[in-house]
Each structure stands twice: as structure tokens, then as C-alpha cells.
Amino acid sequence: MRTEAPHDALLAASDMPPLLTQFSLTHALASPLPKWKAMQTSLAGQARALGIQQSAAGPAANPDDAAFVLAHPALSSIQARYTSPAEWLPVASLSELLVQAACGIMSVHGRASGKAQPLGVNYLAALTSAMALQATLAAAVGQLRGGTFREVRVSPLGCGLLSIGQYLAGATAPEDREQLLPGGTDARLRPPFRSADGISFELETLDSGPWRCFWESIGIGRDLAGAAWRAFLLRYARAVSPLPAECHEALADLPYERIRHLAEQAGVATVPVRTAAQRRQDADYGQMEDSPWDFSLPSAIPEQQEAARERKAAAGSLPLAGVKVVESCRRIQGPLAGHLLALLGAEVIRLEPPGGDPLRAMPPCADGCSVRFDALNHLKHVQEVDIKSAAGRRLIHELVGESDVFLHNWAPGKAQELMLDAAHLHRVQPRLVYAYAGGWGNAPVAAPGTDFTVQAWSGVADAIATASGTHGGSLFTVLDVLGGVLASLGVTAALLKRSVEATGVQVESSLLGAGDLLLRSSEDRAAGLLRGVHPTRSGLIAIDCREPAQLQSLSALLDLPASSTPSPALLTERLRRLPASEWEPLMISRGIGACTVAEDLGLVAADSRFAECLDHRAYSFVKSPWSFP
Amino acid sequence: MSILVVVPTLLRPLTNGEKRVSAQGSSVAEVIDHLEGQFPGIKAKLVHGDRVHRFVNVYINEDDIRFADGLDTPVKAGDTLTVLPAVAGG
Numbered sequence: 277m278r279t280e281a282p283h284d285a286l287l288a289a290s291d292m293p294p295l296l297t298q299f300s301l302t303h304a305l306a307s308p309l310p311k312w313k314a315m316q317t318s319l320a321g322q323a324r325a326l327g328i329q330q331s332a333a334g335p336a337a338n339p340d341d342a343a344f345v346l347a348h349p350a351l352s353s354i355q356a357r358y359t360s361p362a363e364w365l366p367v368a369s370l371s372e373l374l375v376q377a378a379c380g381i382m383s384v385h386g387r388a389s390g391k392a393q394p395l396g397v398n399y400l401a402a403l404t405s406a407m408a409l410q411a412t413l414a415a416a417v418g419q420l421r422g423g424t425f426r427e428v429r430v431s432p433l434g435c436g437l438l439s440i441g442q443y444l445a446g447a448t449a450p451e452d453r454e455q456l457l458p459g460g461t462d463a464r465l466r467p468p469f470r471s472a473d474g475i476s477f478e479l480e481t482l483d484s485g486p487w488r489c490f491w492e493s494i495g496i497g498r499d500l501a502g503a504a505w506r507a508f509l510l511r512y513a514r515a516v517s518p519l520p521a522e523c524h525e526a527l528a529d530l531p532y533e534r535i536r537h538l539a540e541q542a543g544v545a546t547v548p549v550r551t552a553a554q555r556r557q558d559a560d561y562g563q564m565e566d567s568p569w570d571f572s573l574p575s576a577i578p579e580q581q582e583a584a585r586e587r588k589a590a591a592g593s594l595p596l597a598g599v600k601v602v603e604s605c606r607r608i609q610g611p612l613a614g615h616l617l618a619l620l621g622a623e624v625i626r627l628e629p630p631g632g633d634p635l636r637a638m639p640p641c642a643d644g645c646s647v648r649f650d651a652l653n654h655l656k657h658v659q660e661v662d663i664k665s666a667a668g669r670r671l672i673h674e675l676v677g678e679s680d681v682f683l684h685n686w687a688p689g690k691a692q693e694l695m696l697d698a699a700h701l702h703r704v705q706p707r708l709v710y711a712y713a714g715g716w717g718n719a720p721v722a723a724p725g726t727d728f729t730v731q732a733w734s735g736v737a738d739a740i741a742t743a744s745g746t747h748g749g750s751l752f753t754v755l756d757v758l759g760g761v762l763a764s765l766g767v768t769a770a771l772l773k774r775s776v777e778a779t780g781v782q783v784e785s786s787l788l789g790a791g792d793l794l795l796r797s798s799e800d801r802a803a804g805l806l807r808g809v810h811p812t813r814s815g816l817i818a819i820d821c822r823e824p825a826q827l828q829s830l831s832a833l834l835d836l837p838a839s840s841t842p843s844p845a846l847l848t849e850r851l852r853r854l855p856a857s858e859w860e861p862l863m864i865s866r867g868i869g870a871c872t873v874a875e876d877l878g879l880v881a882a883d884s885r886f887a888e889c890l891d892h893r894a895y896s897f898v899k900s901p902w903s904f905p
Numbered sequence: 906m907s908i909l910v911v912v913p914t915l916l917r918p919l920t921n922g923e924k925r926v927s928a929q930g931s932s933v934a935e936v937i938d939h940l941e942g943q944f945p946g947i948k949a950k951l952v953h954g955d956r957v958h959r960f961v962n963v964y965i966n967e968d969d970i971r972f973a974d975g976l977d978t979p980v981k982a983g984d985t986l987t988v989l990p991a992v993a994g995g
Contacts, residue, residue, distance in 0.1 A: 484971045484991075502972025506964075509991070607992075634960035637990035641914035 294327020295571050295773050295781075299416075302333045302345045308358055309343070311371040311822055311869060314398040315432075318797035319344070319405035325567035326409075326769050341367075346412045350776070352426050354415045356408055359429045359903075363885040365864065365871065370432055373807055374871040375400050377818035379436030380880045381752065382809070382873050384443050386458025387515045388466045388751040389744045392816055392875050393458075393809055395754065396743020397736065402797040403758055404435040407616075410765040411595075411902040413772050414620045418595025418904075420775040425595045425904050434889045434901025439757045440877070441898040442608070443515065445647035447877035448896040449640035454514060458875055461518040467511075468549050468732060468748040469524060471532035476549040476747060478732045479539060480724050486543035493538045494526050511728065512607070513638060513648060515751040545723030549748065552735030552795045560718040566796060568789035569766045570717070571773075572782045574702045594621025595904060599771065601681040602627065602672070603656070604663060607635065608727075608753055609787065610685035610713045611652040612760030617681070617767060618655035619900040625675060626656040627663065642894030651897050663694055672696060673704045680774075681767055683711040698782040709770040710782045713763035717786035725787055727753045734791030739798065759790035806830070806841055809873055811848060815856035820869035829866040906982040908936050913988050919944045928986075933963060934976040936986055951988065952976065962991035 301323050309315050323330055328346075342355040358367045365374060376382050376394050386392035408430040415425035437444070446454040468478045481487050484505050491501035504519045511517040527535055532548075539546045555561055564570070592598070596617060603614040604627040611626075618624045638646040659675070662668040676682050682701055684691065691697040691712070698710040715725015723729050728749065731737040737749025744750075763785045770781035806821040821827045828838055834850040836842045842850075851859065856872040863870035874880045881896035891899050907927050912920050920926050921944075928943070930936035934952075941948035950958070955976065957963055963970045964987040970978045980986065 484969070488972055498972040499968065502969040503967070505969060505972065506967075509962075634990055634992050637913060637915040637960075638992060639914065639989070644914055644918075 292572055295569075295769055296327045296413075297329075298776070299327075299346060299348050299772075300329040300331070302331055302347070304341075304343055305332050307343065308341050308367055309370055310368060311820065312401065312432075314372060314401035314797060314800050315405050316343075317800050318398065318401045318793075319409060321566065321796060322406055322409055322568075322765070322793070325565075325569065343408070344412075346416060348416065348776075351416055351419050352424075354412055354419075354425065355427045356412045357427065357429050358408070359431050360433060361431075361885055361888050364433065365869075367432075369864070369869055371807075371820045371822075371869055372398050372400055373809075373818050373820045374869055375404075375432050375436045377809070377816075377871045377873040378880075378886075379433060380440045380444065380874045380877050381436060382818075383458055383875050383877055383880075384440050384515050384752040385740075385744070385750045386875070387456050388461055388463060388517060389458075389746045390463035391459045392873050393744055394818075395740055395750055395752075397739050397794055397798040398800070399754060399758070399794060400432065400436050400439075402794050403439055403761055404430065404432045405797075406758075406761045406765045407435045407901060410616070410761070410768050411620070411904075413765070413768045414595040415904060417599070417768065417771050417775050418597075418621075420772075421595075421598060423595060423597075427905050429903045429905060431889060431901045433886065434898065437880075437886070437889050438898045438901055440752070441651045442648040443752075444877050444881060445651040445895045445897060446514070446640055448881045448892075449647045450642050450894050452640035453878075454640060455878070456514060456516060461516045463746050465507075465518040465521060465524065466748060466751060467508075467517055467519065467728065468737070469527045469535075470747065471527060471535055472529055473531045475532040476732075477532065477535070478547045478549065478729050478737075478748075479544050480547065480726055480729045481544045482724060483543075490539055490542035490544045491523065491526075493542055494530065494535075496523060496526055511751050512726075512753060515753075517751060545729065547721065547723050547729040547732045549732040549737050549741075550735055551738045555733070555735040555792070555795070558719065560720070561792060563718060564789065564792065566792075568762045568785050568793045569769070570784040571766075571770065572698075574698075574706065574780045574782075592621055593904060594619075596768075596771075597621035599623070599681065600679040601625065601683060601767075602675050602679045604672075604682075604684040604686070605713070606633065606685065608652070608756035609759040609763065610683060612757060613711075613713055613763035613767065614656060614683060615652045616761065616764040617683075619902065620768070622681070624656040625679075626653060626658050627661050627672070628658055630660050630662055632658070632660065647895040650895075654897070663696070669695060673701075676701050676704050676708060679705065679708070680771065681709045681711060683713065683763070683767060685713045688714065688716070702780045702782075705780070707774055707778060707780045709767055709774060710780070711763060711767045711770070712782075712784045713759060714784060714786045715788065717784070717788045719788055727756045727787065730755050730787040730791055734788055735795055736791040739795060754794070755787040755790050758794060759785065759787045762790050762793065807869075810851050812851045812856040812859055813854055816873035816875065817851065817856040817859050817863075818871045818873055819863070822869065826868050830863070830868050833862060833866060833868070906931060906980070908980050908982070909985045910936065910940060911985060911987040913990060915990070916947060916950055916988065919947045919950070931979060931981075932976065933965065933970055933978045933980060933986065936980060937976070960991055962989045963987070964989065
């Protein structure tokens with residue numbers, strides 16, 4: 277056992293060379309996703325942050341229709357391809373707008389934003405490119421563990437569906453099924469709030485006591501405060517939060533500083549809704565150098581011969597088969613990260629408090645377990661442990677001693693307090709990948725790092741609100757989900773570093789880092805000639821025309837003047853002739869990017885075209901969006 | 906006074922699978938004590954000392970008892986007491 281002091285044991289991230297320096301990634305010269313440029317831009321940014329060298333090459337280097345190829349001197353090159361269900365849109369037609377329409381994101385976002393509509397940021401570009409990169413790096417890990425993984429296939433629709441998997445579970449549960457449709461709640465009654473001096477802000481507390489004190493201090497009676505609490509609790513699970521109008525009105529009469537002071541006294545956090553430009557001026561934003569990850573290595577790298585001790589892959593068709601992960605995570609971001617690792621074949625042991633995670637009880641339930649919980653955790657083994665006890669710590673040390681990854685999302689400082697921080701666990705297992713999926717990264721914010729506070733602080737809420745015509749971000753948990761994806765990509769990259777160099781790795785990611793990445797991925801907003809969501813005789817249709825020929829075809833189909841972009845009024849009038857479900861095939865057959873907007877998640881689950889992406893037990897859940905042929 | 910109690914999925918093994926049961930009492934505490942007499946073990950799942958468990962919400966009709974008088978909140982015949990898991994945050 278080594279004896280470094282915990283605080284000196286890690287090489288600081290700023291001193292650390294890029295993580296995956298010997299890897300190179302060649303992008304196809306002609307993208308297989310010509311309508312979705314942001315996907316490649318986001319992928320390139322993430323690969324750069326991981327230290328992977330990149331270039332673009334012609335067909336000789338990128339055979340067939342591979343989107344990109346990953347190479348390393350010790351590996352067979354790995355080709356990555358995008359796929360799409362045969363009965364649905366071909367890969368070449370996919371775009372941010374169309375996949376958001378199909379997978380149900382517009383539906384979930386619409387629950388509190390007034391109507392089904394796009395997020396207005398390149399969310400699926402950031403998410404899908406991270407998942408494409410993750411599968412490719414996992415394949416490299418699989419090769420180094422003795423497998424033959426030379427190709428990965430990634431379904432952008434599958435990634436989109438996975439992002440709303442919890443809501444899909446809630447909408448298809450056998451009892452107490454959630455039937456929440458876009459526009460079902462008053463968009464004006466949801467948080468954030470607005471002060472008398474015009475500042476938009478979020479309130480956050482995880483406890484009802486401070487909430488009650490706060491509202492009492494501004495003159496809201498406890499009955500109303502109780503009704504407000506009930507609505508406030510719906511945000512995370514159901515993406516709605518219709519608070520009593522009196523709450524908004526009371527805050528609208530007070531200046532922000534007064535509200536902030538009263539909230540602080542009551543123990544409720546306030547976080548202002550800021551712009552992306554404000555976020556970019558933060559010192560911690562610059563320090564992260566456009567990377568959502570902070571990697572560091574234990575200062576004493578174990579002897580090279582430890583590489584020989586690498587456990588070889590268990591026989592299996594998935595690249596992380598035989599990799600053992602211990603997860604101590606609550607709620608969404610961390611559990612999703614563990615779920616993705618499990619989908620790639622890892623054995624995930626989930627630590628839960630004695631009696632089990634309280635979220636297991638959140639309705640709707642199937643077979644005695646919350647379907648929302650089950651959607652993220654059904655592939656894991658559960659070990660109940662009191663992490664605060666000495667016996668619990670011993671058990672965790674034993675588990676970590678025979679594991680490859682430890683992943684947690686505890687509050688800041690708790691790992692050190694429990695003596696379960698990287699320095700301690702690297703002593704138990706020097707080659708451990710120690711991962712922390714946090715909220716705020718290095719930002720000096722004294723508020724719970726939750727989806728909605730981080731959306732507000734990062735500029736994501738402002739970007740979504742501006743695009744959606746609402747006063748706040750999305751109540752779809754955009755950052756919990758993207759943060760979970762980025763955390764698992766960080767873990768996979770660290771596993772690859774470890775496989776190559778036989779070293780332990782520490783990786784930190786955060787909701788805020790996910791928000792920053794999302795906004796960087798959204799700078800490249802392809803304008804398009806005509807893109808948006810339109811009403812029809814029945815249902816909404818998303819139309820995405822990028823080329824003049826597509827617009828001409830649309831004009832011919834709708835009897836519109838061919839010379840210019842049609843006026844919204846005329847377009848709406850013509851689209852009233854048929855339902856969205858009939859327009860869709862007519863448009864697709866003419867080469868026009870179009871997709872019916874999924875408004876009812878129950879219908880998404882039942883859509884036979886998406887059958888390969890979904891499975892149905894007591895509720896509908898999303899299968900792995902990856903395959904390794 | 907008869908109070909209708911709506912039991913969450915996880916506690917139904919204690920109520921022989923029943924989703925709705927009836928109980929007597931003039932306060933939430935009394936209703937829970939009466940429930941315990943019918944379904945031993947249920948009280949420990951709902952209260953700890955003189956407080957409702959942190960991860961449990963108890964509503965009388967639509968009102969969270971934490972925003973009323975807690976376990977002393979009065980109930981009357983025909984009221985519905987609903988138990989729901991309580992977890993805030995994402």
C-alpha cells in the first residue's frame with residue numbers, strides 16, 4: 277500500500293497531457309448525415325477534448341458509409357456507422373428537428389412549454405455524438421481485452437428514445453399510467469420566477485421545511501405553499517410544475533435582492549437565469565478549456581507488469597463484458613451513466629441504502645417497483661450498504677478491490693468525508709477508474725446542483741426559453757440525461773486509457789459541463805430554408821428543408837408559389853388539407869425532410885416502425901441504441 | 906370516523922395487496938395507529954418518532970400534512986388520506 281497524502285496523490289488536470297494521445301479519428305469526407313452537420317461538429321469537439329487526433333479523409337480511408345474510423349497502433353481500426361429503422365427515415369435524411377419530433381422530446385418539452393415544440397438547441401447532436409464516440413471507445417477497450425470489435429452501429433433515433441426512456445416508462449406503466457400531453461399545463465405557472473426588478477430566477481430546495489418557511493416569509497399561507505410544493509415536486513418526474521399563480525405574483529412584487537435574502541434565511545437556494553454570454557465569462561468556464569471532463573492520474577503510476585493482470589473479456593458480444601462497475605448514485609444522471617455502461621456489457625453493482633433507494637417507490641409502479649426507476653436500473657445488481665458505517669466502508673473497499681470502475685454522484689465533499697474519495701480508493705485498487713458525476717464542476721455556486729438550477733446558470737435555460745417562447749428552460753431533464761451520457765463516455769475513455777497504459781484514472785464531469793457542451797454544440801445553427809413544426813388537419817408535422825430542390829418539391833406538393841419561401845399563413849392553410857400522418861409519407865417520398873411530431877408517448881411505444889428500438893415487459897423500455905456486428 | 910386510505914404500491918404487501926383501505930381516527934396520528942392495528946408493520950414505514958419519514962408524503966385530500974399540523978392534522982369522516990413517496994431533485 278502506498279502512503280501519499282490524499283491531496284497530493286493526483287496529478288492536477290492542467291498538468292496532465294491529453295488523455296488519448298495515440299488515438300486518431302478520421303471523419304468521412306462526405307458525411308453520412310448531410311442534413312445534420314452539428315452532429316459531426318459536436319463529435320469533433322468531444323474527441324478533441326479527449327486528446328484524439330482528427331482528420332477528414334476520402335473513401336479510401338473510410339470504407340463504405342462509415343461516419344468515422346478510430347485507429348491506434350495496437351488495434352484494428354474501428355468503423356462507426358449510423359443506422360435508422362428500415363421502416364422509417366433513412367440516415368441521410370436525419371436531422372436534429374426530425375429526430376426530436378419522432379422520439380418524443382418535443383412531447384415531453386411541450387408538457388410545460390405550452391405545446392409540442394423543439395428544444396431549440398442541438399441536443400440530440402450533442403447526445404448522439406457522445407454515444408457514438410462512447411461505443412467506439414468501448415469497442416477499443418473490448419479489443420484490448422481480447423475481443424474483436426471492429427465496427428459499431430449507432431441509432432440516432434434509439435439515442436433520442438433512450439433520452440426520454442423514463443417518461444416513456446411512466447406513459448406505458450400498467451397502472452397509474454401518466455397521460456401528460458403537450459400544453460396540458462399552463463406554461464405561465466411553471467418556474468422560473470420573475471422579480472419586481474425583472475430578474476428571472478430558479479428556487480431550489482430538496483426539503484419541504486425551508487420551502488414552507490420561505491413562502492411564509494413573503495406572506496404566502498401554508499395551504500398555498502403546500503400546493504406549490506406538490507407542484508414543485510412534479511418537475512423531475514413528470515416535466516410539469518403548475519404552481520399557484522399567487523406564488524408568482526407575490527415574488528413579482530419584490531426586488532430580487534430581497535427575495536434572495538429571504539430565501540437564504542429560509543435555506544432555499546436562488547439561481548438567476550443567465551445568458552450563454554454571461555456563462556462564458558466565468559473563470560471556471562475558461563479553466564475547463566471546452567472539455568466536459570476533468571481527468572487526472574494517480575501520481576505514482578503502477579508498474580507496467582500490472583497490464584498483464586488485465587482481466588480478459590468474458591465471452592460475450594458486448595465490448596465491456598467482464599468490466600465491473602460499482603455505482604453509488606441517486607436520481608437520474610449517475611444511474612443513467614451506469615445503465616449505459618451496463619448496455620455496453622459491464623457488470624454494474626448498484627449500492628443502495630439499507631431498505632433500498634426511496635425512488636423505487638415512486639409511482640407509477642409495475643411488479644412493485646417504480647417503472648421510472650426500473651428503466652434506468654433493471655440491468656444492475658443491487659447491494660444494500662450503509663455507506664456511512666465502518667462496515668459499509670469495508671464492504672465498499674472489498675467490492676472496489678475487485679472492480680474496474682467506481683462511479684458516484686454524491687454532494688460535493690461527501691466522498692472525502694466518507695473516506696471514499698479517489699485517493700483512498702486508488703490505494704485499494706490502483707488501476708481503478710474513479711468517476712464523479714457532479715452538478716457544478718468547479719463553479720462557485722452554493723445551490724443544489726440540479727437540472728433546473730444548472731440549466732439556469734449555464735445559459736441553457738435562456739437558450740431554450742428564447743427558442744420556445746417561454747420564460748424558462750425545459751422541464752424535460754435535459755442536463756441530467758446529457759450529463760449521464762457524458763459521465764459514461766468519460767468512464768469509457770478512462771477505461772481505454774487504463775487498458776493502454778495500465779494506470780488508474782480519475783474523471784469528473786458535471787451537469788454544468790454538460791450544459792456548456794450543449795451550448796457549444798448549438799452555436800452551429802443550420803438555418804435551413806424552411807424548418808419548423810406546423811399544425812395540419814390533425815397532428816403536427818416537423819418539416820426540414822435544407823436545399824432549394826426540397827423547397828421546390830414542397831411547393832409543388834402544397835400548390836404554393838415556387839419562387840419564394842411560403843408565408844406561414846399560406847403554409848398553415850395548405851397543411852390543413854390532410855392529417856400529419858398522411859403528409860409524412862407524401863413528403864418523404866418527394867425527398868422532403870418531414871416527420872410527424874410524436875405527442876402521445878403511448879403512441880411512440882406502439883409505433884411498429886420503432887419496434888427494433890423498444891422492448892415491452894410490464895412497461896415499454898428502450899433497448900440499446902448500439903450494436904457491434 | 907371512517908377515513909379512506911390510499912396505499913402506495915410498496916406498502917401493499919402489508920395491506921394484503923389492497924390499494925384502498927379504511928381506518929378510524931380524528932387525526933392523522935390516530936388513523937395511522939388504527940392502521941397499525943389492522944396491518945402490523947405499516948406504522949414503522951410511515952413515521953419515525955413523532956414525524957413522518959423524510960421520504961414519505963402524507964396528504965389529507967389534496968393537502969400535504971407537512972404544511973398543516975403534521976401528524977396532529979385533524980381528519981373528518983369522508984376524508985381521503987393518501988401516502989406517496991417523496992423524493993425531490995433530479
